[in-house]
Amino acid sequence: xxxxxxxxxxxxxxxxxxxxxxxxxxxxxxxxxxxxxxxxxxxxxxxxxxxxxxxxxxxxxxxxxxxxxxxxxxxxxxxxxxxxxxxxxxxxxxxxxxxxxxxxxxxxxxxxxxxxxxxxxxxxxxxxxxxxxxxxxxxxxxxxxxxxxxxxxxxxxxxxxxxxxxxxxxxxxxxxxxxxxxxxxxxxxxxxxxxxxxxxxxxxxxxxxxxxxxxxxxxxxxxxxxxxxxxxxxxxxxxxxxxxxxxxxxxxxxxxxxxxxxxxxxxxxxxxxxxxxxxxxxxxxxxxxxxxxxxxxxxxxxxxxxxxxxxxxx
Amino acid sequence: xxxxxxxxxxxxxxxxxxxxxxxxxxxxxxxxxxxxxxxxxxxxxxxxxxxxxxxxxxxxxxxxxxxxxxxxxxxxxxxxxxxxxxxxxxxxxxxxx
Amino acid sequence: xxxxxxxxxxxxxxxxxxxxxxxxxxxxxxxxxxxxxxxxxxxxxxxxxxxxxxxxxxxxxxxxxxxxxxxxxxxxxxxxxxxxxxxxxxxxxxxxxxxxxxxxxxxxxxxxxxxxxxxxxxxxxxxxxxxxxxxxxxxxxxxxxxxxxxxxxxxxxxxxxxxxxxxxxxxxxxxxxxxxxxxxxxxxxxxxxxxxxxxxxxxxxxxxxxxxxxxxxxxxxxxxxxxxxxxxxxxxxxxxxxxxxxxxxxxxxxxxxxxxxxxxxxxxxxxxxxxxxxxxxxxxx
Numbered sequence: 197x198x199x200x201x202x203x204x205x206x207x208x209x210x211x212x213x214x215x216x217x218x219x220x221x222x223x224x225x226x227x228x229x230x231x232x233x234x235x236x237x238x239x240x241x242x243x244x245x246x247x248x249x250x251x252x253x254x255x256x257x258x259x260x261x262x263x264x265x266x267x268x269x270x271x272x273x274x275x276x277x278x279x280x281x282x283x284x285x286x287x288x289x290x291x292x293x294x295x296x297x298x299x300x301x302x303x304x305x306x307x308x309x310x311x312x313x314x315x316x317x318x319x320x321x322x323x324x325x326x327x328x329x330x331x332x333x334x335x336x337x338x339x340x341x342x343x344x345x346x347x348x349x350x351x352x353x354x355x356x357x358x359x360x361x362x363x364x365x366x367x368x369x370x371x372x373x374x375x376x377x378x379x380x381x382x383x384x385x386x387x388x389x390x391x392x393x394x395x396x397x398x399x400x401x402x403x404x405x406x407x408x409x410x411x412x413x414x415x416x417x418x419x420x421x422x423x424x425x426x427x428x429x430x431x432x433x434x435x436x437x438x439x440x441x442x443x444x445x446x447x448x449x450x451x452x453x454x455x456x457x458x459x460x461x462x463x464x465x466x467x468x469x470x471x472x473x474x475x476x477x478x479x480x481x482x483x484x485x486x487x488x489x490x491x492x493x494x495x496x497x498x499x500x501x502x503x504x505x506x507x508x509x510x
Numbered sequence: 511x512x513x514x515x516x517x518x519x520x521x522x523x524x525x526x527x528x529x530x531x532x533x534x535x536x537x538x539x540x541x542x543x544x545x546x547x548x549x550x551x552x553x554x555x556x557x558x559x560x561x562x563x564x565x566x567x568x569x570x571x572x573x574x575x576x577x578x579x580x581x582x583x584x585x586x587x588x589x590x591x592x593x594x595x596x597x598x599x600x601x602x603x604x605x606x607x
Numbered sequence: 608x609x610x611x612x613x614x615x616x617x618x619x620x621x622x623x624x625x626x627x628x629x630x631x632x633x634x635x636x637x638x639x640x641x642x643x644x645x646x647x648x649x650x651x652x653x654x655x656x657x658x659x660x661x662x663x664x665x666x667x668x669x670x671x672x673x674x675x676x677x678x679x680x681x682x683x684x685x686x687x688x689x690x691x692x693x694x695x696x697x698x699x700x701x702x703x704x705x706x707x708x709x710x711x712x713x714x715x716x717x718x719x720x721x722x723x724x725x726x727x728x729x730x731x732x733x734x735x736x737x738x739x740x741x742x743x744x745x746x747x748x749x750x751x752x753x754x755x756x757x758x759x760x761x762x763x764x765x766x767x768x769x770x771x772x773x774x775x776x777x778x779x780x781x782x783x784x785x786x787x788x789x790x791x792x793x794x795x796x797x798x799x800x801x802x803x804x805x806x807x808x809x810x811x812x813x814x815x816x817x818x819x820x821x822x823x824x825x826x827x828x829x830x831x832x833x834x835x836x837x838x839x840x841x842x843x844x845x846x847x848x849x850x851x852x853x854x855x856x857x858x859x860x861x862x863x864x865x866x867x868x869x870x871x872x873x874x875x876x877x878x879x880x881x882x883x884x885x886x887x888x889x890x891x892x
Contacts, residue, residue: 222577224576224577225577226577250668251668254667254668257665257667258661258664258665258879258880259879259882259883260883261718261722261883261884261890261892262714262715262718262722262884262892263657263687263690263691263694263717263718263721264625264626264691264892265892266660266664266687267684267688267691270664270667270680270683270684270687271680271684273667273668274557274667274676274677274680274684275557277667277668277673277676277677277680278554278557278673278677280673281539281673281674281677282537284673285520285538285539288520288538293517294517294540295517319883319892350537351537354536354537358558369892372892373890373891373892375891376713376887376889376890376891376892377887377889377891379887379890380887380891485668485669489668489669489670489671492671492741492742493671493672493675494671495800495802495803495806496671496675496742496796496803497516497517497518497542497671497672498516498799498800498802498803499795499799499800499802499803500518500542500543500546500795500799501518501799502799502800502803503543503794503795503798503799504542504546506798508543518672539674540672540674541674542795545791546791549678549788549791550674550677550678553674553677553678553681554674554677557677557681
């Protein structure tokens with residue numbers, strides 16, 4: 197079957213028309229190079245975040261204080277491996293292999309979410325990460341179920357379904373601890389104090405300083421601006437904090453009747469920049485852990501390939 | 511990283527949610543061979559009791575229609591409205607139609 | 608986002624009754640069964656599962672690839688589930704086995720057993736506790752463990768204790784998959800590359816002396832693992848033959864974890880596992 201190659205302008209117009217009617221772009225469709233690059237960068241960064249994100253909580257699986265909590269935490273961290281896998285698969289539909297992406301992560305050429313460069317210092321952090329970090333992630337991710345790239349949207353639907361247990365288990369852990377001893381309540385408040393600001397930073401820099409955002413939104417890769425999502429998160433979280441009986445560590449946090457939203461203080465953007473640059477508390481440790489797992493596993497992956505090749509030859 | 515030039519091949523995974531339903535594409539994964547792909551599919555895609563049967567197929571074994579041929583492939587069926595039951599007007603008072 | 612799953616709790620990682628593993632189950636000890644012997648037997652199998660689950664979960668985020676990371680976590684979760692049921696069964700049969708906690712402590716019996724016993728009160732085989740090594744090590748450990756545990760659970764499905772029989776019936780399905788996973792990887796590593804074979808043989812050599820303990824005699828209630836020795840040997844010999852690997856010529860270690868004689872590895876495993884729980888003996892989690 198032969199078809200006349202379409203003119204670049206016609207292809208571009210067809211692409212723009214698909215985006216305009218909120219239809220999905222699928223892997224073998226023509227797409228502008230910049231769209232493809234932006235997608236790969238965003239999906240890969242998201243995938244890396246899931247994989248690196250296994251570590252801060254994973255560190256507590258061995259020390260979980262009840263068998264029930266151990267099972268919950270292990271299932272949760274395992275889900276994160278799954279989420280990374282789904283997102284790497286979405287990248288692979290654009291012809292970038294998981295091995296290449298792993299290489300880009302391990303050589304520092306692609307980033308992951310800054311939040312995972314903060315340490316986890318107590319078991320309450322498992323709860324706080326579920327409540328605040330996963331809560332912030334859900335704010336970011338739910339709109340992405342409608343993202344313009346089909347495989348990305350489908351991966352996000354699956355992820356969001358699974359993720360709904362993550363936030364709830366975290367909040368439930370904190371609620372249970374708040375009904376426990378004074379020491380446990382203090383542990384919860386201390387943990388919330390440490391994670392509140394980093395959680396706000398998860399939405400990225402303010403819109404004015406977020407150079408790629410506008411184009412990503414025009415293409416329907418991103419559906420809401422950083423500041424919109426941050427506001428939504430704060431408004432969602434304040435009543436949850438009240439129900440829990442913890443204080444959010446921001447003296448400027450108050451309801452603004454006129455805006456119909458909470459006002460809140462400015463996160464320390466210098467700190468975010470430093471963490472992204474690689475100067476966060478745990479950057480080196482996270483990368484070393486990932487690199488070790490990858491390198492220690494090389495002989496296993498090779499052995500399975502060799503075995504499959506021999507079996508295939510027989 | 512020489513090992514990873516031989517990355518395990520990509521497989522597409524199809525899961526039957528329950529008896530009586532079709533296998534539906536749920537995602538993909540890597541495995542060294544077909545048997546491993548089935549096990550990986552079980553571990554990755556049926557953790558929440560999502561399936562009763564799994565198909566896996568190497569991604570490079572799939573033949574797909576090309577988006578360039580979209581019009582010749584699919585447009586001709588667009589105007590065959592008479593293939594659809596709603597094309598036909600039957601009075602509401604006729605039963606079992 | 609989970610509307611379509613809302614009506615079916617079985618979709619989730621843990622079904623109903625997750626709070627109390629034996630909720631709604633009749634835990635009356637059947638006539639003719641000595642409660643202390645039943646409890647001792649359940650502790651032995653429960654500790655095996657718990658300590659194995661702890662070692663397997665250490666693999667989380669460290670596996671050779673994401674798919675295997677998920678597979679290892681699935682197996683750890685299966686064993687953790689078995690441990691919870693068996694420890695709860697032990698406590699229900701003979702409350703005397705549960706360590707005392709401060710007055711009014713909300714810690715459930717399964718957790719009192721897991722987190723407030725010292726190493727010498729654990730009854731697991733030493734195979735479960737030795738420190739993790741490379742991927743070949745986890746494959747060999749899981750193979751030796753699953754072959755014996757599957758044989759045992761298959762028989763225990765007919766246990767006079769209905770609770771234990773139900774736990775065994777559930778466990779058989781899980782361990783069948785673990786044994787299959789380990790067996791396939793054993794063959795793959797044996798015939799993969801020179802390096803994988805060398806590592807596999809090294810792991811087999813290191814762990815073989817612990818194998819006999821899995822089928823050591825046990826008197827009192829329950830199926831005596833020693834009666835499974837031939838059956839277990841046949842399965843192991845099959846795997847070894849298919850893989851072209853020699854049965855190691857190494858004598859069994861003396862002593863047994865079943866009597867509380869453990870390696871130093873168990874004490875350090877427990878030091879980590881129990882640290883948070885013990886810091887909060889009246890804590891709620």
